[in-house]
Amino acid sequence: MARILVTGACGFVGPSVVNLGVRLGHEVFATDFSDRYQKFLDPKASLKLDLDIRDPKAITDYVAEVQPDILFHVAAYFRYHGPWQTYYSINVEGTRNVLEGALKIPNLKSVVVWSSGSVLGHTFKGSEHLDETALADPRSFYEKSKLLAEELALTYQDRLPVTVIRPAAIYGSGIEYGGPAGTYGALKVIQMMFKNQLHAVPGRGKNRFSFIHVEDLARVAYFLAGQPEAAGQIYNAADRSNHTLAELMIHIARWMRARNIPLNFTPRLHFYLPIIYLLGLWCETLAKFQKREPAVERP
Numbered sequence: 001m002a003r004i005l006v007t008g009a010c011g012f013v014g015p016s017v018v019n020l021g022v023r024l025g026h027e028v029f030a031t032d033f034s035d036r037y038q039k040f041l042d043p044k045a046s047l048k049l050d051l052d053i054r055d056p057k058a059i060t061d062y063v064a065e066v067q068p069d070i071l072f073h074v075a076a077y078f079r080y081h082g083p084w085q086t087y088y089s090i091n092v093e094g095t096r097n098v099l100e101g102a103l104k105i106p107n108l109k110s111v112v113v114w115s116s117g118s119v120l121g122h123t124f125k126g127s128e129h130l131d132e133t134a135l136a137d138p139r140s141f142y143e144k145s146k147l148l149a150e151e152l153a154l155t156y157q158d159r160l161p162v163t164v165i166r167p168a169a170i171y172g173s174g175i176e177y178g179g180p181a182g183t184y185g186a187l188k189v190i191q192m193m194f195k196n197q198l199h200a201v202p203g204r205g206k207n208r209f210s211f212i213h214v215e216d217l218a219r220v221a222y223f224l225a226g227q228p229e230a231a232g233q234i235y236n237a238a239d240r241s242n243h244t245l246a247e248l249m250i251h252i253a254r255w256m257r258a259r260n261i262p263l264n265f266t267p268r269l270h271f272y273l274p275i276i277y278l279l280g281l282w283c284e285t286l287a288k289f290q291k292r293e294p295a296v297e298r299p
Helices: 013-024 056-066 086-100 142-153 183-195 213-227 246-259 271-291
Strands: 003-007 029-032 046-049 070-073 110-114 162-165 168-173 212-213 234-237
Touching: 003 013, 003 056, 013 213, 046 234, 056 086, 070 213, 070 271, 086 110, 110 142, 110 213, 142 162, 162 213, 168 213, 168 246, 168 271, 183 246, 213 234
Parallel strands: 003 029, 003 070, 029 046, 070 110, 110 162, 162 234, 168 212
Antiparallel strands: none
C-alpha cells in the first residue's frame, strides 16, 4: 500500500485518479481549491479543501504533512479564454510550488504532472497520430501555460522522479468537463448535439481528434508512476480513435436516431469558422457582463 496525493481532486479527472487509488488499496489524500465534484470522490479518501496551489507555504506544508509515496499533480486552470496571469499563476507557478513541496519528501517514488495533448497544436499529421517527438505548437494561453509547466517539471528531473503525461481529449460519464459552461472542443459538439442545439458541421469538419476515457487516463497515470524508467519522460495518452469531426457527428447522429432521440442535424450543411468566431465573441461578451461562463467560445 502506498500513500497517494492528488491535486485537483474535485475537477473532471481528479475523482477517477482518487477513486482508482482507493480501489487499488492505497491510502489516498486529495486536495482542491473548490468542492465542485466532491460528491464523486470515494469517501475513503482524505480530502482537504480550500488549498490554493498558488500559495507555496500552504502546498509545501500539506505535502510535508501527507508524506506521499506518489504525487499526482492534476490541478490546473482550464478555459479557452482568460487573463494570461491567471493561467501562469496556477498552471506554471502552481506547478512550481507543488514540485518545490515534493523536494522536501525523502524517498518519493514518482511525481506525475498533467500537461495536455493540446500543446502540440494538433494531435494528428494527416491521418497519423503525432508522437512525443513532435514539436510543440501551443496557440491558446492554456496550451502555452501547460507547455511551460511541463518544461518546468522536467527541470526537476535530476532531483525528482517526475513524469509528464499529455492526455488527448478526455471523455467520461457523469461529470461536466470544463466547468459550469459544460464541455470543450469536440466534446462540446457532442453535448450540443444531445441538446439538439447543433444542426450542421462546424467548419469543414475535417480536423481529426483523438480521445481517452477518464478511467483509462487514471490507469495510465498509475502505470507510469510504477515505472522507474518513466522518470524524466513525456508520454502522450490517447486511445486508438482517429475520426474527423464530421465523421464523429454523423456517428452520433445515427446513434441518436436509432434510439429515437430528437435531433435536427444535416451533415451536408456547414457553419463556417467566421460565423462561429463571431458567435463565440458575442457569447463571451455577454457572459462577461452576466459574470458567468460563455455558452460558446471562439475557436
